[in-house]
Amino acid sequence: MISCHGSQAWVETDDGVRRLCHLRGRSLTPLANDQVRLSVENDPPIIESIGPRRNTLLRQEGSREKRLAANIDLAWVVVSGHPMFSTEILQRVQASLASQRIPCWILLNKSDRIDDSQAAAGHLLEITPQRHAAASTGSASPVIATHVHPGGLDGLMGKIDDVFHDRQLTIALLGQSGMGKSSLLNRLIPSALAQTQAISEALQTGRHTTTSSQTYLWERGLIIDTPGFQKFGIGHLDREDLTALFPEWQDIQRQEGACRFADCSHRHEPGCQIRQHVSSLGLGHRLGQWEGLLRSLEAEQPSR
Numbered sequence: 001m002i003s004c005h006g007s008q009a010w011v012e013t014d015d016g017v018r019r020l021c022h023l024r025g026r027s028l029t030p031l032a033n034d035q036v037r038l039s040v041e042n043d044p045p046i047i048e049s050i051g052p053r054r055n056t057l058l059r060q061e062g063s064r065e066k067r068l069a070a071n072i073d074l075a076w077v078v079v080s081g082h083p084m085f086s087t088e089i090l091q092r093v094q095a096s097l098a099s100q101r102i103p104c105w106i107l108l109n110k111s112d113r114i115d116d117s118q119a120a121a122g123h124l125l126e127i128t129p130q131r132h133a134a135a136s137t138g139s140a141s142p143v144i145a146t147h148v149h150p151g152g153l154d155g156l157m158g159k160i161d162d163v164f165h166d167r168q169l170t171i172a173l174l175g176q177s178g179m180g181k182s183s184l185l186n187r188l189i190p191s192a193l194a195q196t197q198a199i200s201e202a203l204q205t206g207r208h209t210t211t212s213s214q215t216y217l218w219e220r221g222l223i224i225d226t227p228g229f230q231k232f233g234i235g236h237l238d239r240e241d242l243t244a245l246f247p248e249w250q251d252i253q254r255q256e257g258a259c260r261f262a263d264c265s266h267r268h269e270p271g272c273q274i275r276q277h278v279s280s281l282g283l284g285h286r287l288g289q290w291e292g293l294l295r296s297l298e299a300e301q302p303s304r
């Protein structure tokens with residue numbers, strides 16, 4: 001399924017034809033890139049059911065989960081140095097992706113703005129895991145510089161070739177507003193605007209579809225553009241999901257022994273190895289980030 005608009009949805013059938021369909025009932029809420037079963041005896045066809053999901057990209061909005069897309073191979077999170085992205089929001093996105101086992105690349109966009117991009121790279125470094133143990137494998141997201149001027153996507157396309165070769169991919173594009181997500185999409189897919197307009201016209205809404213995710217065809221597969229955000233709620237996550245962003249805690253425990261309590265939050269518990277060793281390892285800033293995210297997660301959890 002390409003995109004969902006109330007009781008209607010665009011579906012691409014196995015023969016590559018796109019059709020505007022109706023939903024069977026209100027309880028059916030397909031997401032961008034869901035596999036759906038159609039009954040084509042009807043006109044318009046009706047979406048009967050949704051196939052199993054490999055993963056679901058979502059964020060928390062107040063007490064509700066906003067589901068953005070399904071079955072993602074790779075997420076691109078767009079950041080920039082002008083305006084400066086928020087490290088905390090990026091970590092929220094990364095934790096959310098980690099919880100769904102969706103690999104993440106960071107696109108450092110507007111790299112034509114040299115000074116701003118250098119500053120942004122510095123901020124990225126602050127939230128990059130600092131691994132000490134030589135044997136530890138990296139868990140950091142790759143950072144790829146991009147810009148929307150000629151040649152600005154060469155590095156990105158080269159990286160795709162290196163990692164995925166000829167494989168067709170479904171990529172989710174995420175970003176805070178203002179980072180250049182729409183500009184990038186239009187460079188990557190010159191027909192993106194036309195694809196959006198075709199959808200709006202067929203729906204006869206006339207308005208742009210910026211509050212729901214849109215799926216675009218491109219030469220390497222699909223790109224799902226998700227609505228831009230200024231907040232990214234993580235109340236749907238648990239502490240384990242945050243742990244994925246801080247592999248240093250595992251490194252410390254491997255080297256120094258485990259914290260006294262198996263479910264140690266590394267905040268105030270006695271016998272915490274993390275608190276005991278962070279400062280000598282120069283990881284005080286990382287513990288600060290951990291505490292901040294944990295506080296947010298607890299504050300945002302919908303009361304159960």
Ligand SMILES: Nc1nc2c(ncn2[C@@H]2O[C@H](COP(=O)(O)OP(=O)(O)O)[C@@H](O)[C@H]2O)c(=O)[nH]1
Nearest residue numbers: 109110111147148176177178179180181182183
């Ligand atoms: N210098 C520079 N400006 C860019 C680049 N990409 C986007 N912009 C500008 O950044 C602003 C926000 O871009 P837009 O695509 O609307 O961001 P979005 O909110 O993430 O969709 C616009 O003024 C763009 O012209 C880039 O690579 N370099």
Ligand SMILES: [Mg+2]
Nearest residue numbers: 181182183228
């Ligand atoms: Mg935009």
Ligand SMILES: [Zn+2]
Nearest residue numbers: 259264266272
């Ligand atoms: Zn601890």
